[in-house]
Ligand SMILES: *[C@@H]1O[C@H](CO)[C@@H](O)[C@H](O)[C@H]1NC(C)=O
Ligand SMILES: *[C@@H]1O[C@H](CO)[C@@H](O)[C@H](O)[C@H]1NC(C)=O
């Protein structure tokens with residue numbers, strides 16, 4: 008096994024400090040929003056949902072979990088406290104690998120690509136030790152989509168919640184899985200995760216439809232043959248998006264240099280849960296399996312009313328859990344992955360991205376299956392209906408204007424701006440250090456938006472300005488799920504709040520801001536912290552496309568000593584490496600995120 012469980016004995020003293028530093032989650036619970044179950048009684052019975060009394064989680068009762076916790080539970084407000092601690096050790100190394108047959112430098116977790124999958128049950132505590140064996144970069148690990156309720160300093164975002172982890176240093180993370188479903192972790196150190204520094208996360212919990220077998224995660228990423236830092240240095244001065252060379256499905260693909268297709272085995276007659284994750288850096292992924300439909304049951308960490316689809320479209324950072332019933336002829340089938348097309352930048356291998364799904368007993372030949380219909384193109388979000396209903400009050404959003412420059416004066420430097428400012432963090436003086444110091448004066452480039460209200464809905468519209476090329480962006484918020492109240496391409500926000508979808512809007516942590524248009528979102532200020540909101544295309548957030556909400560600053564708990572210790576060793580390393588204390592290791596125009 009690539010990770011070690013229970014290796015933390017030597018760290019007990021430090022962890023105890025962290026444990027006592029955690030604020031009471033109880034104290035942070037939001038007011039009760041009006042929420043109700045979205046399924047018919049018939050569907051509830053099919054799911055084994057406990058409308059009919061106690062039930063036990065199993066293949067024909069996936070709606071159940073334990074005790075009072077089940078698919079009807081609103082995980083924004085309630086979760087089990089299992090008392091169980093799940094321990095992982097992640098070692099970050101600089102290596103050379105050939106996931107599609109082409110050998111190139113990578114940065115990976117525990118010597119593997121994908122990194123190890125972190126698995127826990129809903130309500131467990133995760134204790135994760137991260138050690139950097141890099142020599143020439145800082146690093147860090149962000150746990151994408153994890154709410155971090157009351158644990159902002161565990162968010163793993165350099166320049167915001169911590170200083171980067173310096174070479175040779177170790178950092179400890181401890182937080183509770185208050186949500187369940189599928190997600191991933193990745194470096195937030197500039198464009199570093201594009202070089203392979205990521206893995207997936209499964210938090211076991213109930214489901215809105217039944218299945219027999221959990222196949223685990225299927226991460227998909229676009230892949231360059233040059234390193235991310237090399238591509239980014241060029242992209243910051245280029246007129247258009249970079250062309251990625253390939254797409255990896257579960258860490259593998261073919262290319263003119265060799266490689267192989269990833270393989271997944273299906274058991275004939277059984278239904279299978281597959282957790283599809285776009286861990287990529289540019290492309291929207293359209294995913295379909297020849298001869299089979301998907302029953303889609305979750306979007307990001309949100310259980311949804313199940314629906315059938317021939318394929319799904321996954322933006323960078325998004326996840327869909329789908330069920331595949333192996334009731335076709337026993338054979339081998341292609342899983343096909345297409346890109347957005349014109350909207351998401353080119354991919355050299357776009358027409359030929361596949362993996363193999365074999366029925367057990369079908370033999371080892373390549374599939375000869377065909378797609379019933381070609382995969383769609385485009386960059387958009389699937390229309391889904393959250394299973395646990397929420398009503399968001401109607402209100403007027405504040406405006407965030409997305410701008411763009413690549414003009415003279417900055418040497419053709421490409422920058423994405425929010426309200427005229429391209430974001431830039433100070434790796435050595437993160438936002439949480441401001442909080443610890445009681446310093447609420449922030450440089451303009453930190454793009455800090457203060458949210459002082461307790462348990463109030465916050466409304467924002469992100470509007471693409473005329474200056475911005477009309478391309479879509481996958482917008483991701485840390486520390487919260489947001490509700491999508493409106494989302495339109497090629498048109499300005501009219502200001503008409505009667506347009507807003509307030510009756511059970513989609514709730515998730517990553518959503519598409521359509522090209523030339525706008526995205527209206529809302530979240531409740533129920534989690535004190537410094538929370539990044541950014542485009543999840545690394546080249547775009549590196550070029551400035553981000554802001555941070557500084558939510559209830561006076562209630563943020565950044566004690567425990569992790570921040571100070573981490574910044575001391577980072578500054579010592581950077582000082583030595585760069586040769587000057589206040590200089591930056593970042594190239595001009597790189598935000599550090
Ligand atoms: C990775 O290793 C290569 C080759 O030794 C070196 O040039 C590079 O600086 C290293 N990168 C990091 C981030 O440690
Ligand atoms: C990270 O390391 C790579 C070499 O592996 C180097 O090219 C790049 O400049 C470094 N970037 C930062 C921000 O440390």
Ligand SMILES: *[C@@H]1O[C@H](CO)[C@@H](O)[C@H](O)[C@H]1NC(C)=O
Nearest residue numbers: 222223224225257270271272
């Ligand atoms: C992805 O690859 C890993 C490592 O080979 C394997 O254990 C896992 O089952 C694969 N996942 C799927 C869904 O095929």
Ligand SMILES: *[C@@H]1O[C@H](CO)[C@@H](O)[C@H](O)[C@H]1NC(C)=O
Nearest residue numbers: 300302315331332333334335
């Ligand atoms: C196979 O399973 C799917 C999903 O449950 C169902 O919609 C379909 O009708 C089944 N097909 C056959 C041939 O039984």
Ligand SMILES: *[C@@H]1O[C@H](CO)[C@@H](O)[C@H](O)[C@H]1NC(C)=O
Nearest residue numbers: 337338339369370372374375
């Ligand atoms: C397709 O592949 C399956 C499984 O290998 C095989 O049984 C079948 O004969 C093939 N069909 C054709 C038309 O080649």
Ligand SMILES: *[C@@H]1O[C@H](CO)[C@@H](O)[C@H](O)[C@H]1NC(C)=O
Nearest residue numbers: 436441444446447448449450
């Ligand atoms: C507060 O932060 C600002 C911006 O980084 C900095 O210029 C200033 O020196 C800080 N003040 C104190 C008292 O540390």
Ligand SMILES: *[C@@H]1O[C@H](CO)[C@@H](O)[C@H](O)[C@H]1NC(C)=O
Nearest residue numbers: 450585586587588589590591
């Ligand atoms: C430190 O930063 C300031 C402001 O960016 C700059 O003017 C000064 O030259 C820097 N000092 C060194 C030694 O790099």
Ligand SMILES: [Cu+2]
Nearest residue numbers: 480542544547
């Ligand atoms: Cu973007």
